[in-house]
Amino acid sequence: MPPFSRTFSYKNDNLYRRLIGDGVHMVMERLDPNIAKIRFEVQHPVAEDTQAEAPIIYQPIQIPEGVTLIVADSAIPAARIGNDFFIVTWIGNYLVLRGGNVLFRIFNQQSQAIELAE
Numbered sequence: 461m462p463p464f465s466r467t468f469s470y471k472n473d474n475l476y477r478r479l480i481g482d483g484v485h486m487v488m489e490r491l492d493p494n495i496a497k498i499r500f501e502v503q504h505p506v507a508e509d510t511q512a513e514a515p516i517i518y519q520p521i522q523i524p525e526g527v528t529l530i531v532a533d534s535a536i537p538a539a540r541i542g543n544d545f546f547i548v549t550w551i552g553n554y555l556v557l558r559g560g561n562v563l564f565r566i567f568n569q570q571s572q573a574i575e576l577a578e
Contacts, residue, residue, distance in 0.1 A: 470494065470550050480563055484524055486556065498556070499545040500524055526559045532567065
């Protein structure tokens, strides 16, 4: 099994951003404690004559052609909102595909905290 890239938490507003090729980034963003969206963006070009270090600006794009998200172990397409983004939950396991090739596996780690009674 390949190494973990990183984890994503539904408990905070930290984004997960990963370059998937051709300057396109996949971004996973929490919508609420149970649901996240997967959207795509490109880095906005910065003028070369800029002397000061400019912040990185990302521009949203539609889901790139050939990119699909399926529920793992079933090949059922995951929820897609128009051409803008996919919806995922912490319960499911997913595969992000590009041209039929797996880019990422997103899976629930199925762990729970145990709190002792006093």
